[in-house]
Amino acid sequence: MAVAQTLTINMGPQHPSTHGVLRVVLELEGETVLRAVPYIGYLHTGIEKEAEYKTYNKALTMTDRLDYLACNNNNMAFVLPVEKLLELEIPKRAQQIRVMMCELSRLASHLAWLGTHALDMGAITPFFYCFREREMILDMFDMTAGARMTPSYIRVGGVAGDLPDGLMEKLKKFLKIFPGKLDEYEALLTKNKIWMMRTKGVGRISAEDGMNLGLTGPSLRACGVRWDIRKAQPYSGYDEYEFEIPVGANGDVYDRYLVRIQEMRQSARILEQRADGLAPGPVKAKAVKVTPPPRELLHGSMEALINHFIIFSRGYQVPAGEAYVPTESPKGELGFYFVSDGTEKPYRMHIRAPSLMNLQALKKMVQGRLVADVVAIIGSLDIVLGEIDR
Amino acid sequence: MGVAAQPGGFQDSDRALQGAGEAQAGLEEDVRERVLTTRLETMLKWAKQVSIRPVEKVVTWARQRSVWPATFGLACCAIEMMSTVASDFDIARFGMELFRASPRQADLMIVSGRVSRKMAPVLRQIYDQMAEPKWVISMGACASCGGVFNNYTIVQGVDRVVPVDVYVGGCPPRPEALLNGIMKLYDKIQREGMKKG
Amino acid sequence: MEEDPVLDILTQKFPDAVAERKTWKDERTAVVLREKLVEVCLFLRDDPRLSFNTIIDICGVDYLGEEPRYEVVYHLLSIPSARRIRLKVRVAGDDPRVPSVTSVWAGAEWPEREIYDMFGVAFEGHPDLRRILMPDDWQGHPLRKDYPLGGIEPWSERY
Numbered sequence: 096m097a098v099a100q101t102l103t104i105n106m107g108p109q110h111p112s113t114h115g116v117l118r119v120v121l122e123l124e125g126e127t128v129l130r131a132v133p134y135i136g137y138l139h140t141g142i143e144k145e146a147e148y149k150t151y152n153k154a155l156t157m158t159d160r161l162d163y164l165a166c167n168n169n170n171m172a173f174v175l176p177v178e179k180l181l182e183l184e185i186p187k188r189a190q191q192i193r194v195m196m197c198e199l200s201r202l203a204s205h206l207a208w209l210g211t212h213a214l215d216m217g218a219i220t221p222f223f224y225c226f227r228e229r230e231m232i233l234d235m236f237d238m239t240a241g242a243r244m245t246p247s248y249i250r251v252g253g254v255a256g257d258l259p260d261g262l263m264e265k266l267k268k269f270l271k272i273f274p275g276k277l278d279e280y281e282a283l284l285t286k287n288k289i290w291m292m293r294t295k296g297v298g299r300i301s302a303e304d305g306m307n308l309g310l311t312g313p314s315l316r317a318c319g320v321r322w323d324i325r326k327a328q329p330y331s332g333y334d335e336y337e338f339e340i341p342v343g344a345n346g347d348v349y350d351r352y353l354v355r356i357q358e359m360r361q362s363a364r365i366l367e368q369r370a371d372g373l374a375p376g377p378v379k380a381k382a383v384k385v386t387p388p389p390r391e392l393l394h395g396s397m398e399a400l401i402n403h404f405i406i407f408s409r410g411y412q413v414p415a416g417e418a419y420v421p422t423e424s425p426k427g428e429l430g431f432y433f434v435s436d437g438t439e440k441p442y443r444m445h446i447r448a449p450s451l452m453n454l455q456a457l458k459k460m461v462q463g464r465l466v467a468d469v470v471a472i473i474g475s476l477d478i479v480l481g482e483i484d485r
Numbered sequence: 486m487g488v489a490a491q492p493g494g495f496q497d498s499d500r501a502l503q504g505a506g507e508a509q510a511g512l513e514e515d516v517r518e519r520v521l522t523t524r525l526e527t528m529l530k531w532a533k534q535v536s537i538r539p540v541e542k543v544v545t546w547a548r549q550r551s552v553w554p555a556t557f558g559l560a561c562c563a564i565e566m567m568s569t570v571a572s573d574f575d576i577a578r579f580g581m582e583l584f585r586a587s588p589r590q591a592d593l594m595i596v597s598g599r600v601s602r603k604m605a606p607v608l609r610q611i612y613d614q615m616a617e618p619k620w621v622i623s624m625g626a627c628a629s630c631g632g633v634f635n636n637y638t639i640v641q642g643v644d645r646v647v648p649v650d651v652y653v654g655g656c657p658p659r660p661e662a663l664l665n666g667i668m669k670l671y672d673k674i675q676r677e678g679m680k681k682g
Numbered sequence: 683m684e685e686d687p688v689l690d691i692l693t694q695k696f697p698d699a700v701a702e703r704k705t706w707k708d709e710r711t712a713v714v715l716r717e718k719l720v721e722v723c724l725f726l727r728d729d730p731r732l733s734f735n736t737i738i739d740i741c742g743v744d745y746l747g748e749e750p751r752y753e754v755v756y757h758l759l760s761i762p763s764a765r766r767i768r769l770k771v772r773v774a775g776d777d778p779r780v781p782s783v784t785s786v787w788a789g790a791e792w793p794e795r796e797i798y799d800m801f802g803v804a805f806e807g808h809p810d811l812r813r814i815l816m817p818d819d820w821q822g823h824p825l826r827k828d829y830p831l832g833g834i835e836p837w838s839e840r841y
Binding site: 306 | 706707709711735736737738739741743744755757761764766768787788789790791792793800813814815816817824825829831
């Protein structure tokens, strides 16, 4: 008598398609997946514990390494609760620069996502196209902050320094060609029969299940839920920009792909609204104890020198209390929960990582699908192990 | 004993050994083999000067120019590694565009990213599964020395787990820095000759 | 005590379960007794005026030196009404157990495992309570305040 036996295979942590060190143990019957159990922790860095031993400025530099595809969004999510506790007022120009950097990061993240997602499914060309545009964005970060990928440019009190000359021209040049490039990617994939066959109806999840699991971001919007923190609980002046929120209908891999492509168009739209010039003014808040003085003053003024030294060595004291400010990162809702005891180091810093909650949905999405679909679904969730494992 | 008759001075040692007696038969054999090995080595060294050196040149050239890296991207450095593979910083000029998923088919492991204590045994296993000759580039500060993180969970330098050939610094290193590291690896492969594998 | 629609409804329904309430800027916090936690969460999720249908995050805080020592903090979001609330449960250091809310929101599974891993707080009724970030045979709970940053030997000198 033939007895059906299930096969348990291991996928990862070293695997070309798991987007990082993720391990998934699949229980298969033939090629059908009965159960998929993800195992994480292979990239655990102890950032939350390290932050308790560092001043706020130093802890900020570690946040770039969380969601390493969209580094400015991490910095933004870090500074907002600290500024809420410090009750700082951020000048207009700084807010606009922050929005610009966050949207460029969103574009960079979605481009990297599209390139790697298509690569996993066998479409190699979009990888090279997407990274070509991503290089233009990283070039802009390099010009502004000095680093391509880990800028730490958005700081508590504003941004690190004003924009360099030539950046707005570069941005305008980028925005002129970008919609055409997006059309190129869509021409390759959106109506492609093979792409549609591999992604339509795959990895479906309903809106109720999604919300129950804590799913946020484009994956939830693809289920039909119109929820975007930039519109619902705007921060840093997002309510002054005109943009739409793309929403899908079916909650499958194809809809998540479409939602992200449309989000890229909307991000370009946001950038275009300020590409002609930002509001003039300072880029740092007026808080002597928190924001360092301009470098020109350091040569002449003793107080400025002492101030600068104390800010960067001992740090500034943040009033006791707790704060949590949600932001919309390309992956979903990213927020930092701070508990401050009045000293210069955070008492507790907790990172609400969107990819951690999104990955929990994998178990539901994968049931009954084939092994090849697992790769497509993991890719469509757009997870970054850096923020899952922290 | 399986030792073929060789031209040259074996007869002297044979005669010298014959006088030692039966009890030293094992010692005889041992010494005979050692003498034979020394002779062989001298002959090989002479032959190498003439004929192996060109072969060595071809072999090292082939090893250099077609190194296949294994996919071992861990964290942020992996994204810069992907940028190096992409068209702007084309790693295909170095023959390395073919990242093999299976370590059995790979020559080079670019450890790009922080290695946690949970991941270290996996790293060692993948390294052991690679066939000789194999090289390791430790990319980034976290792989080289623990980087920004010095705590309970990050291995302070991947050379505690696998032997490293080239260290590339940076957080993350620019693609040009990684390509520089690869060129240093070329020099190393050249210098090593055929000693490896 | 400031007026807040959500906290008012909550304290009206559970006058004995809510130990403290606080509002600061746009954040509202309620400290809840751990015995009533699951009841309160079910009410917050199912009541049509509130409908907190998403669990955003669960995290732990270690107040070493104070009793109760640990605090488990729940961040909830109501997507239909765009409201947030923070619930806190305080547990003593010698009896760190909290009922699990995985029966209310399925997304609570991994955050609770993380708190178990990092702090040692056990969640009763959790379907799969084991370590998630550290290796399975790790000793100690890293995010506790008395756990050193460099780790405890011999696990810190493993590699």
